[in-house]
Amino acid sequence: MRKLALLALLSATAGLSLGGPRPKTTLLFTVKDHIVRDPAVSSDGRRIYYAQDTSQLYMFDRATRKSTQLLGTMMGVGASIGVSKAGDRLAFTRNSEEGGKPQLWTVSLDPKTGLANGTPKRVSLIAAETPAFSPDGKSIAFATPTSRSAKNLIVIPVNGGPERVVAETQGDIWPIVWQKADTITFGGSFDSKEQQSKNGIYRVNASGGTPEAILRTADWGGYPGLSPDGRYLLAWEPTWDSVIVTTAAGKRVSVYKAVPGEVTPDVWATSVKAVGWRNKPVRAMHVVDLAGEQDRIIGDSAEIFTPTWSPDGRRVAVFRMSPSAFVISDVATGTRRTIPVERAARQIYAVQWSPDGRFLAYHDREGGITLLDPSTSKARMLATKGTTFPIARWRSDSRALLYAQVDPPGNANAIKKIEIHEVTLDGQDRTLHSIEMQCGAGGACGKIVDDSLIMTWINGDYRIHNFRTRSAPRTVFTRDGTPQQPVATFSANGRWMAVRRQSATDQRWSIEVMHPDGSAHRSVPVSFPMVRGGRNPWISDDGSQLIVASADCAENQGHLCPGAVTTVYRVDVATGKAIMVASLTNATGQLEDAMISNDGRSLVYLRDIEKRVEFYELDFSDLLKGG
Numbered sequence: 001m002r003k004l005a006l007l008a009l010l011s012a013t014a015g016l017s018l019g020g021p022r023p024k025t026t027l028l029f030t031v032k033d034h035i036v037r038d039p040a041v042s043s044d045g046r047r048i049y050y051a052q053d054t055s056q057l058y059m060f061d062r063a064t065r066k067s068t069q070l071l072g073t074m075m076g077v078g079a080s081i082g083v084s085k086a087g088d089r090l091a092f093t094r095n096s097e098e099g100g101k102p103q104l105w106t107v108s109l110d111p112k113t114g115l116a117n118g119t120p121k122r123v124s125l126i127a128a129e130t131p132a133f134s135p136d137g138k139s140i141a142f143a144t145p146t147s148r149s150a151k152n153l154i155v156i157p158v159n160g161g162p163e164r165v166v167a168e169t170q171g172d173i174w175p176i177v178w179q180k181a182d183t184i185t186f187g188g189s190f191d192s193k194e195q196q197s198k199n200g201i202y203r204v205n206a207s208g209g210t211p212e213a214i215l216r217t218a219d220w221g222g223y224p225g226l227s228p229d230g231r232y233l234l235a236w237e238p239t240w241d242s243v244i245v246t247t248a249a250g251k252r253v254s255v256y257k258a259v260p261g262e263v264t265p266d267v268w269a270t271s272v273k274a275v276g277w278r279n280k281p282v283r284a285m286h287v288v289d290l291a292g293e294q295d296r297i298i299g300d301s302a303e304i305f306t307p308t309w310s311p312d313g314r315r316v317a318v319f320r321m322s323p324s325a326f327v328i329s330d331v332a333t334g335t336r337r338t339i340p341v342e343r344a345a346r347q348i349y350a351v352q353w354s355p356d357g358r359f360l361a362y363h364d365r366e367g368g369i370t371l372l373d374p375s376t377s378k379a380r381m382l383a384t385k386g387t388t389f390p391i392a393r394w395r396s397d398s399r400a401l402l403y404a405q406v407d408p409p410g411n412a413n414a415i416k417k418i419e420i421h422e423v424t425l426d427g428q429d430r431t432l433h434s435i436e437m438q439c440g441a442g443g444a445c446g447k448i449v450d451d452s453l454i455m456t457w458i459n460g461d462y463r464i465h466n467f468r469t470r471s472a473p474r475t476v477f478t479r480d481g482t483p484q485q486p487v488a489t490f491s492a493n494g495r496w497m498a499v500r501r502q503s504a505t506d507q508r509w510s511i512e513v514m515h516p517d518g519s520a521h522r523s524v525p526v527s528f529p530m531v532r533g534g535r536n537p538w539i540s541d542d543g544s545q546l547i548v549a550s551a552d553c554a555e556n557q558g559h560l561c562p563g564a565v566t567t568v569y570r571v572d573v574a575t576g577k578a579i580m581v582a583s584l585t586n587a588t589g590q591l592e593d594a595m596i597s598n599d600g601r602s603l604v605y606l607r608d609i610e611k612r613v614e615f616y617e618l619d620f621s622d623l624l625k626g627g
């Protein structure tokens with residue numbers, strides 16, 4: 001459920017660990033090559049119930065260390081699960097038999113084995129999420145949507161009956177913990193900026209009333225919430241910076257920052273232990289010779305991300321998640337160097353080699369830009385407030401980085417102030433120019449093109465700004481077609497620009513090639529849909545060649561999909577002739593985890609070998625001593 005969407009966010013916002021007590025973490029079990037949803041744990045902590053592939057329910061028994069199928073072949077099952085305190089009944093959500101939203105179902109369990117011993121029964125008529133049993137097992141609390149962003153808290157008898165509204169909210173509700181017969185706690189999250197100060201953990205009488213705020217948290221950060229004995233709250237601070245432990249009244253007991261890549265608590269297991277889980281993709285890095293389509297693996301399979309070519313096309317740097325490190329491979333000799341870093345792979349992005357090949361620079365999602373010297377394995381922070389977009393760029397002499405600070409950085413479709421900065425390798429930072437513009441959803445609204453130009457785009461217009469001369473911006477190209485505006489790509493020397501284009505009325509695709517000032521514009525038709533992403537297409541320094549990726553899942557509008565075959569074409573700009581140069585199976589992402597070398601001769605990409613979901617036990621005994 002929400003965990004899938006939050007995994008990247010949690011990894012991205014975790015910082016370095018602080019001193020003091022931390023939860024002790026133990027790997028419990030691993031599920032391979034399946035999609036897994038949020039788990040529920042029996043009151044004794046022995047059994048973990050989880051949904052697999054949205055059609056089956058499983059139970060892992062810690063005593064036998066085996067997973068057993070509880071229910072199977074029930075489409076849309078298990079987005080939310082709850083287990084009774086007595087261990088004699090399981091509540092779960094399942095898509096309506098008429099094809100509507102998930103409804104609440106229950107099935108009886110054998111308390112001795114934890115397995116189903118009855119026929120599943122539908123309980124609710126309305127949509128249901130996040131079920132939680134009352135202590136006596138006679139009622140179930142759940143959330144039901146009332147609009148796109150609002151939910152109500154509902155209580156219903158365990159065998160079905162009148163659905164009673166306990167609390168009305170204008171936000172999301174998750175998780176729900178029913179610890180006492182007369183009290184329910186729940187996490188409340190609010191989408192609108194005006195209501196974000198309301199994000200937190202609330203308490204309400206089970207018979208109904210006005211919810212009482214106990215603790216402020218991050219959005220969707222109120223989990224796992226109240227402990228089974230009702231003594232502690234465990235949640236995320238409002239900034240997603242740290243995990244906090246408080247008393248049931250909200251008084252802080254302890255706090256810790258998650259180590260990058262560390263699993264975090266998702267659901268209580270006992271009064272001092274929680275269960276957490278994380279996705280762990282295992283990938284192999286491939287290099288393809290685009291002249292002969294020779295495909296070979298370089299390096300060992302691991303949890304790796306974002307391979308990046310050196311300017312001379314001889315080395316590839318890639319992130320390894322655990323233990324966190326850059327791995328730099330020499331493509332010709334096969335030799336490798338591993339350089340430990342202090343941030344996890346999902347925290348590091350926009351990695352770039354300096355033009356002279358001496359340094360690597362990378363962003364982290366906390367705004368820092370770090371310089372790494374592979375020759376000494378030393379890293380140091382160059383800037384602390386660089387934002388994701390517009391994408392930064394090295395100065396051509398390799399002596400400085402050009403980057404942006406955007407204010408406000410978070411919201412979309414609003415006028416933003418963008419400051420262009422230049423920071424030298426010795427840390428001298430200065431502002432070159434300040435512009436204002438509107439960025440769309442996701443904030444991917446610009447790139448720094450060369451030592452003096454930045455390209456921005458919104459609503460079909462691509463505009464060039466000179467941050468050295470501070471001249472007025474100028475629209476160089478206006479794109480029609482689908483509402484989603486593609487990221488422009490540029491040649492390594494910044495002299496050529498390429499924009500993907502599709503007709504708004506039919507499947508006519510083209511690539512618009514031009515200089516960044518809009519001159520020498522040429523429309524190059526292609527006969528295939530193109531994969532999205534900030535690296536597709538590649539364009540040569542002289543503007544004569546394109547390398548374009550296409551996927552065989554057009555129904556997904558060019559996204560790579562599981563098992564997709566990605567075809568790579570070399571396109572001659574003058575004639576429009578396209579020649580297939582590579583075929584990739586199960587390449588990851590939208591070709592963001594792939595890159596063409598500057599000379600256009602080689603392609604590096606990542607391929608999923610195995611996908612794992614790892615479940616862990618987290619022991620909070622040391623953190624609870626202060627309470």
